[in-house]
Amino acid sequence: MSATAADRAYDHVKHAILDGSYAGGALLTEGEVADAVGVSRTPVREAMLRLQVEGMLRLYPKKGAMVVPVTAAEAEAVLEARTLVESWAAPQAASRGAQLADELEPYLTQMRDHRASGYVTGFSEADRTFHERIVAAAGNDILTRLYRSLRERQICISEAVMRLSEERMDIALDDHSQLVDRLRAGDEAGFVELTERHLQQAIDNTRSSR
Amino acid sequence: MSATAADRAYDHVKHAILDGSYAGGALLTEGEVADAVGVSRTPVREAMLRLQVEGMLRLYPKKGAMVVPVTAAEAEAVLEARTLVESWAAPQAASRGAQLADELEPYLTQMRDHRASGYVTGFSEADRTFHERIVAAAGNDILTRLYRSLRERQICISEAVMRLSEERMDIALDDHSQLVDRLRAGDEAGFVELTERHLQQAIDNTRSSR
DNA sequence: GCCTTACGTGTTGCATCTATGATGGATACA
DNA sequence: TGTATCCATCATAGATGCAACACGTAAGGC
Numbered sequence: 001m002s003a004t005a006a007d008r009a010y011d012h013v014k015h016a017i018l019d020g021s022y023a024g025g026a027l028l029t030e031g032e033v034a035d036a037v038g039v040s041r042t043p044v045r046e047a048m049l050r051l052q053v054e055g056m057l058r059l060y061p062k063k064g065a066m067v068v069p070v071t072a073a074e075a076e077a078v079l080e081a082r083t084l085v086e087s088w089a090a091p092q093a094a095s096r097g098a099q100l101a102d103e104l105e106p107y108l109t110q111m112r113d114h115r116a117s118g119y120v121t122g123f124s125e126a127d128r129t130f131h132e133r134i135v136a137a138a139g140n141d142i143l144t145r146l147y148r149s150l151r152e153r154q155i156c157i158s159e160a161v162m163r164l165s166e167e168r169m170d171i172a173l174d175d176h177s178q179l180v181d182r183l184r185a186g187d188e189a190g191f192v193e194l195t196e197r198h199l200q201q202a203i204d205n206t207r208s209s210r
Numbered sequence: 211m212s213a214t215a216a217d218r219a220y221d222h223v224k225h226a227i228l229d230g231s232y233a234g235g236a237l238l239t240e241g242e243v244a245d246a247v248g249v250s251r252t253p254v255r256e257a258m259l260r261l262q263v264e265g266m267l268r269l270y271p272k273k274g275a276m277v278v279p280v281t282a283a284e285a286e287a288v289l290e291a292r293t294l295v296e297s298w299a300a301p302q303a304a305s306r307g308a309q310l311a312d313e314l315e316p317y318l319t320q321m322r323d324h325r326a327s328g329y330v331t332g333f334s335e336a337d338r339t340f341h342e343r344i345v346a347a348a349g350n351d352i353l354t355r356l357y358r359s360l361r362e363r364q365i366c367i368s369e370a371v372m373r374l375s376e377e378r379m380d381i382a383l384d385d386h387s388q389l390v391d392r393l394r395a396g397d398e399a400g401f402v403e404l405t406e407r408h409l410q411q412a413i414d415n416t417r418s419s420r
Numbered sequence: 421g422c423c424t425t426a427c428g429t430g431t432t433g434c435a436t437c438t439a440t441g442a443t444g445g446a447t448a449c450a
Numbered sequence: 451t452g453t454a455t456c457c458a459t460c461a462t463a464g465a466t467g468c469a470a471c472a473c474g475t476a477a478g479g480c
Contacts (some may be wrong), residue, residue, distance in 0.1 A: 006433080030462070031460090039434080041434095041462090042433080043434065050263075062441055062462050063442070063462085076350075077353070088294050140286075141284070143294070214464090239432085241430090255432090271433085272470085272472055274430095274431070
């Protein structure tokens with residue numbers, strides 16, 4: 001219980017949105033959440049402000065906070081933005097070669113372990129971090145932050161995809177280890193190309209699951 | 211005085227940062243700002259949270275809020291992100307042709323008027339809106355929001371450039387009216403190319419002014 | 421003389437209280 | 451019966467008070 005009350009409220013609402021307890025379109029009130037978390041309304045307010053900025057809530061003055069129902073347009077926007085950032089980052093990340101490969105290796109291992117033990121949530125978390133590190137390697141804090149928030153929203157958009165099939169996990173695992181291989185081999189063009197393909201696949205998966 | 215207390219606090223701090231009253235590295239406290247604006251600490255807190263998200267403040271628990279001193283790396287990151295978004299938007303905006311041109315025309319007129327009357331702040335505001343509308347025309351809310359916050363941070367980064375020389379205003383005015391012309395003429399490639407050049411110039415200007 | 425510790429000051433974190441605005445339903449009127 | 455209006459209810463916006471925490475400073479022990 002070391003986190004602040006505001007953090008706890010934030011986590012509570014975020015998780016509730018992500019796992020569907022607070023469905024899209026639902027109207028929350030500060031008091032409700034405050035009671036649920038066991039804090040006063042002040043920290044809840046702060047949490048809701050943060051979540052609004054991240055695009056998960058929309059606050060209506062004197063009315064309440066609506067859990068943003070994901071529209072098709074919004075889903076497209078997230079995918080498009082993600083593609084833009086990731087495509088931009090790939091060439092720059094590629095030039096860091098083996099150094100980046102060393103950094104990514106642990107997450108690849110995690111993915112393998114989680115794949116073996118069937119822990120899907122852990123798998124996709126490692127997957128997400130893997131990609132985040134690639135983007136971060138491009139060295140632009142602003143775009144890295146944006147990318148992180150995009151990935152979080154994507155979870156919220158398509159929790160269906162979260163239920164990765166075994167097959168899909170294997171494909172992802174294979175793609176990722178190939179990415180690391182190409183970094184080590186200094187094959188920058190190959191890295192970029194594979195990134196594009198991986199992205200396109202993610203887009204197709206998300207689209208088809210909607 | 212129709213705005214909320216939180217909005218007033220927000221505007222106060224933001225403007226103070228932009229015009230240099232609160233210099234980079236300065237440590238603000240909630241109480242200070244509350245007194246200055248004439249509201250209690252609650253809305254000031256909210257304002258500071260927003261400004262932290264926008265990257266203008268950094269909050270240190272129990273210590274205060276530091277006005278983020280702009281590092282060279284940060285300035286580069288902003289420019290790079292802006293370039294990425296604007297280059298991405300240009301082709302899509304171009305395809306909207308005359309319709310977009312009609313939308314942009316008023317801002318071009320504003321720029322001309324402000325140029326004539328020497329109202330520099332108004333000029334760069336119209337300039338900013340002009341570009342924002344182009345990005346918005348690409349139809350991605352997430353990237354549009356990002357772009358807006360980038361432009362705001364850019365002001366903060368290079369207020370020197372804000373002091374546009376007459377000459378520079380003329381160049382900008384010329385560029386912008388050419389952009390509108392090409393939209394009307396349906397010259398998509400020309401629009402994109404000019405956008406790139408305009409961007410590169412903005413980058414050079416900013417770099418040289420640091 | 422130096423290091424440790426205790427304390428004073430200042431700031432945030434959070435709870436609580438009041439005021440105000442929004443909303444939906446009941447009621448009165450046409 | 452339909453519509454406009456009034457009011458009870460509820461949610462937020464903001465103010466205020468208190469407690470906890472960080473940090474600088476000064477005093478005391480070694």
